[in-house]
Amino acid sequence: MALTTIGLMALLGCFTGFMAGLLGIGGGMIITPFLIMLIPSSLIPHDHIVHVAIATSLATIAFTSLSSVRAHHKRGAVLWNVVASVAPGILVGAVVGAQIAGWLPTFWLSLIFAGFVGFSAFKMFLNKSPRPDRNLPGTMGKFFMGIGIGILSALVGAGGGFISVPWMVWCNVKMQNAVATSAAFGFPIALFGTIGYIISGWNVSGLPPWPIDLGYICIPALFSVAITSVLFAPLGAKVAHSIDTKPLKKIFACLLCFVCLYMIRQAYLAM
Numbered sequence: 001m002a003l004t005t006i007g008l009m010a011l012l013g014c015f016t017g018f019m020a021g022l023l024g025i026g027g028g029m030i031i032t033p034f035l036i037m038l039i040p041s042s043l044i045p046h047d048h049i050v051h052v053a054i055a056t057s058l059a060t061i062a063f064t065s066l067s068s069v070r071a072h073h074k075r076g077a078v079l080w081n082v083v084a085s086v087a088p089g090i091l092v093g094a095v096v097g098a099q100i101a102g103w104l105p106t107f108w109l110s111l112i113f114a115g116f117v118g119f120s121a122f123k124m125f126l127n128k129s130p131r132p133d134r135n136l137p138g139t140m141g142k143f144f145m146g147i148g149i150g151i152l153s154a155l156v157g158a159g160g161g162f163i164s165v166p167w168m169v170w171c172n173v174k175m176q177n178a179v180a181t182s183a184a185f186g187f188p189i190a191l192f193g194t195i196g197y198i199i200s201g202w203n204v205s206g207l208p209p210w211p212i213d214l215g216y217i218c219i220p221a222l223f224s225v226a227i228t229s230v231l232f233a234p235l236g237a238k239v240a241h242s243i244d245t246k247p248l249k250k251i252f253a254c255l256l257c258f259v260c261l262y263m264i265r266q267a268y269l270a271m
Contacts, residue, residue, distance in 0.1 A: 005038055009224035012038075013060070017229030020061075020186070021068045021236025023165070023179060023249060028158030029117050030255070031057040033262050035221055044218065045206045050106045050266060052207075054113070054157030055098075055197035055216035056225075058190050061158070063226040064233050065186030071237035072180030079173070079181045085142035086149070090160070090188045093150020098196025101155050102204075102216070106270040113156045114263035117256050120162040124253035136171045149185065154193035160185045179240055 012034050019030070035053035044052050072078050101109060136142065145167065153160040161182040168178035194217065201207060201216030211219055 002040075005040065006220070006224045008038055009035075009221055010228045013225035013228030014232045016060075016225070017064050017067070017232035018236040018239075019252065020064045020161075020183065020229065021071060021233040021238070022240045023161065023236075023252060028054075028057040028061060028153075028156060029113075029120065029162060029259060031060060031225060032113065032157045033259050033266075035218075035225075036266065039218060039221055043208060043212065047106060048201075048204065048207060048216070050109050050113075050270075051101065051197075051201065051216050052213070052218050054101065054109070054155075055194070055201065056218045056221050057157035058098075058154065058197065059194040059217050059222050060190075060226045060229060061186050062190035062194060064229040065183055065190060067230040068183040068233040068237055069180070069187065071234035072183055075180070075237075075241055077176050077180035077241070078184050079177055080184070082136065082142065082168075082173075082181050083184045085139050086146040086164075086185060087188050089143040089146020089148075090150040090153075090185060091146075091192050093147040093152075094154045094189050094192035095150075095196045096147075097151035097154025098193050099200050100151070102197065102200025107267050109155070110263050110267035110270060114260045114267060116152060116156050116158075116162065117263065118260040121253040121256035121260065123166050124249045124256070132172065134171050136168070136173065146185075150189055150192070153189045154196060157193075160189045176241060180237075183237075 012031060016030050032053045035056055036049055039049060039053065041049070069078060137145065149160045149163050152163060164182040164185050165178045168181060169175060173181070198215030198217060204216070207213045207216070213219065
């Protein structure tokens, strides 16, 4: 992999790490399409590039989320009781979602990714206030919500913030607490989703051998993005506690709209 490509991936890690700390979004919705652009076709065959990009994106979140949640925890913003109730469902959902993704052809995986990115952008633009009497569900409700977050996050290679932050805000959790708690969700999603992608990509023909690939995980891309994202996640978390993030969410939503269109194009090319 060329030094220029590694440098661009490192810059990608800086941006996504910062956004992970700032908005509680694991960065997968941005990392995935850029990895599709950056990973050389000579390294990963076109038929597998979307699977590899999503899997590698998910693996980077394991590093970013730990850095981000540590910064939020220092400020007492993580709702650990909510994490304890939701995490078991996330573990189940992340493994299941990775197996489903391994089975899906590139066309459907790209289309699902585009759909959820578009939905996330739409929700960010709306930014509706929740009913004041709405609260988080009970233990079983949180468990099943965790399954849903885990499956969808593994399918699109994201840390779950695109679902968990709006859900918690909808249930009248303060934005800073929702962002911090979502960062804590990111690690189990990424860890078990990554294990699932290693399993589902283990015997896939055409992929490079270790140490280039581990299942669907592209090792050079993983470390190029992960190292810088870990450094910039605490900075994003610090900024999140000192500014109003609503204007930034709208800017990020505009970027997601372009990502959605790009992934629709990828689906078209895979037809």
